[in-house]
Amino acid sequence: MSQKAKREFPGVTAYLDRHKKRRFRFRKRGFSAEIHGEYGSKEFRANYEAVIRGHKSQNICIQDTQRGTINALVVSYYQSPEYVSLSDSTKATYRREIERLRNEHGHRLVTQMKRQHVVKLLEPLTDRPSARNNRLRMLRMLLNHSVEIGWRSDNPTNSIRKMRTGSQGFHTWTERELAAFFAYHEIGSTARTAVTLMLYTACSRVDVVRLGWQNVSDGRIRYRRKKTERFSEVVVDIPIHPDLQAVLNILSSSQLTFLETAGGRSRSPNGLGNAMRQWCNDAGLPDCTSHGLRKACATRLAEAGASEREIMAWTGHASPQMVQIYAGKARRGLMADQGFAKLRKNETGSKNAEPNKKGSSK
Structure with missing residues (x-):
């Protein structure tokens, strides 16, 4: 150049x-x-x-903002190691809410913010608990940053609790929905390849569009999650399920990525998301999304009795907290079944022991 x-x-x-x-x-x-x-x-x-x-x-330059305002705090946060180290997709998610806050309240002084002021900022979102919780989260991060750079000695958001949302997050695909999708989209179609890949790898959209033959070796798929690759050396290393192998066998060995476009170019995460919406709608599955397949994979593993650490090896999570969210429902059902089996075994054992007890007293 x-x-x-x-x-x-x-x-x-x-x-x-x-x-x-x-x-x-x-x-x-x-x-x-x-x-x-x-x-x-x-x-x-x-x-x-x-x-x-x-x-x-x-x-915007720090000199163009009034020192001590939320506006200036946002500028400082955008330059902080915490923010700079985030993935591009996470930065974009954070910026959406942070910029709303800055546009509406950027002139307010950070040092004068008290608990009642934070509550006031959250009030307009009371009828939307998820949006309120997201704003609270962004405010908490910004005010934590203000403590780190010495603008405040405390964080007034710490005593404010999140609202209960009643939301379970993205819908987890059921076995019936998976069967319906596979019945509609034949093996060999991009739709079938995409869903099979995500179902048997627990890949997110941003990762699955990067997978190709370079990630396959000795009957296994190995890759690093884009979300954490800059600060984590964790490699997801999982065996290839026979159903996934059957789909991969159809693909050309010259493909750069498994989900490349008709023009031979790598597919974007957003492009895959749009395509997934159309594929699911075509199959009569309006509640299903690509992220729900990641949850479905974790649920299947949990129902099979896999431990949290074993599930984490598939999903690439660094802590069991998210795994508990993904597979918690399946885990509770499994434990309930195991508890019921123990109950029945104990009841059967007690009944069998009664005649022996009576006979020994004669």
């Missing part, structure tokens, strides 16, 4: 992805975003301008 080209698009650097394809990324002050399109093309320029606008709105 020439010096002139570098000046034309400041902040852009080139790199080679794992397929040796040249890609471009904009980085500045903790802000990072992918630039799509051929370098210098009309598409590239449009994407670059959009990224610049995003950078300006989310990383």
Whole structure:
């Protein structure tokens, strides 16, 4: 890349992805975003301008903000190691709520915030418990950061509890729904390949679109989760289920990824999400999503008696907390069955012992 080209698009650097394809990324002050399109093309320029606008709105200079305000705190947080180390997808999720807060309340002074002020900020979302809890979570993170940088000595959100939502999160696919999907989408179709891959690997969308023959060896699939690969050396290393092997056997060995597009390009996570919505709708399964397959895999393992650590080896989680959420219902049912079997065994044993007891007294 020439010096002139570098000046034309400041902040852009080139790199080679794992397929040796040249890609471009904009980085500045903790802000990072992918630039799509051929370098210098009309598409590239449009994407670059959009990224610049995003950078300006989310990383305005500290001198342009009033010190001590929520606005300035957000700028500081975006430059913190905690935020910079997050994956791009997690950053985007956090930014959505943080930017709402900043647009509505950026002028407020952090040092003057008390518990009643936080409650006031949460009040408009009382009828939407999940949204309220998410805002509380973002406020808690921001105010924890204010304590770390010495703006406050306490965090007024610590005494505020989350609301009960009654939500179980993404719907877990049932065996009946899986059967319906497989009956509608034949083996060899991209839909069948995608669902089988996620069901038998517990992969998330962002990971499954990267899987290919490079991840297969000796009857196993090995990969690192994109969400944690920058700060974790954990490798998911799982055996290939026969049903998954049957699907893989149909795929060409020249494919770069298992779920590549008709044009031979890697499929994006969002593109897969949109396709999954259509595939599920076509099969008459409006409640089913790609994330529900990850939960279905964990549920199947739990129902088979797998321990939390064994399930974590499949899902790639670093702690059992999320596994308990994913497979808790199945685990409770399994334990209930085991407890019932012990109860029946004890009852049967007691009845068999009664005649012997009476006979011995004669």
